[in-house]
Amino acid sequence: MLKLGIIGTNWITQQFVEASEETKSFQLTEVYSRTEGKAKVFADKFQADDVTLTTDLETFFSSEKFSVVYIASPNSLHFSQAKLAIEHGKNVIVEKPSTSNIHEFATLQELAKAKGCFLLEAARHIYEPIFKKIQSYLEENKDQLSGATLSYMKYSSRYDDHLDGKEPNVFTTKFSGGALYDLGVYTIYDAVVLFGIPEKVDYQAEILSSGVDGSGSLTLKYPNFDVNIIVGKTKNSFMPSEIYFGKKTLLLDSGGDINRLSESDEDKHPSEIPTTKSDNPMDSEAIEFARIINENDQDKYAQLSRYARIVNRVLEHARASAGIVFEADKDE
Known part of the structure; x- marks a missing residue:
């Protein structure tokens, strides 16, 4: 090991x-x-x-x-x-x-x-079997792909501290916090891995008194469709995420911590898609990272590096569109 x-x-x-x-x-x-x-x-x-x-x-x-x-x-x-x-x-x-x-x-x-x-x-989450199932579904139906709505909103246990006038790390520009740079990263990874590089990024954010975003709506524009993302740490949402294929829709119970998949069309109720998920959601990631390092898998490493580079660029473009400035930006 x-x-x-x-x-x-x-x-x-x-x-x-x-x-x-x-x-x-x-x-x-x-x-x-x-x-x-x-x-x-x-x-x-x-x-x-x-x-x-x-x-x-x-x-x-x-x-x-x-x-x-x-x-x-x-x-x-x-x-x-x-x-x-x-x-x-x-x-x-x-x-x-x-x-x-x-x-x-x-x-x-x-x-x-x-x-x-x-x-x-x-x-x-992109290493989990359930995400691999989404990728397979997308490959089988890519000609019908017509957009997506991804949602990941959870009320943060630290938000009450913020409301009380304290400065928890996750809600300060000093520590590069906010909803986008926490839960939003999951949904942007979803979009980048599944759909590629967006042509345009726009983020409409609810800005807190500390200067970071508490929640917001992000639009990623692709050549033939949009991906709409809803993120937040100041409220709870139980809305599923959806990927659209014309009359058919793939439903995810979350845009981040994905546990269930189902398929629906205009004529029937959603039918569940069988999949597996480990009790520890980091199992698949740990296995893959160890394999890449042990085998010196440069091809897979290059792919993951590209994903990470695109995600971090999308994050910065989204933040800039919302006028969010981190203290770290001043060191550039």
Whole structure:
């Protein structure tokens, strides 16, 4: 198994490490946190006595105990941490979005190429069997494709803190937060992987007092159809997502965490499409990332790098159309 170091001790990091253990893809060997107490609490969850705990990034990346780092810190920290990792010869798996803007992303890609390292953006849902089923359905019906509506809205547990005058990371420009750069990334990955590069991007956002978007409507224009995206962290939506094929419609229960697929036409109720889904949605991603690194699969890596580059460019164009400026932009 590949030796793994992690940055970030939140639930998503725990989920990735659990997936790594379940699939025997990566072995946790080192944990970085700003405080040793948090690092120890995280390591203890996995009863791993041989895991090294580190509170200094330079020491962490100088370690020879791991060759791959998984980064799940606040968005604005991804660039500097990934850059330092690559400079130390580490392969990087970074949570989406991997950077705050396309300039940072291009810098990391060029550095990774120069250093011979992998830079992988963790968009876990595109590796799941259920997403592969969507791709197969699309391939079989591509001549009838006529658009899509993708929705992913969940009331954030941190929104109440924002309303109380606090500054949670996910709702500040300092940490490159907002709905688009959180839940919206899932739906943009859906569009890019399934439909390709949009010709035009327009984002109508509900801007919060902190300067980030709480929710919004995004339109991606393609040559023959539009993809309409609804994202939000200030309200809940239970609306399914849909991909249109003339009279026929493919229904997804979500634009992000996809659990069910069904098909409908004008004459009948939706019929469910059988599919499978792991209890841990990161299992497929962990398996694929480990395979790419172990096999040095440059063809697949090039494809995923292209997806990530397009997604990060769409994110920036959408943000610009809504007038959202991150503090990270000032460093360009």
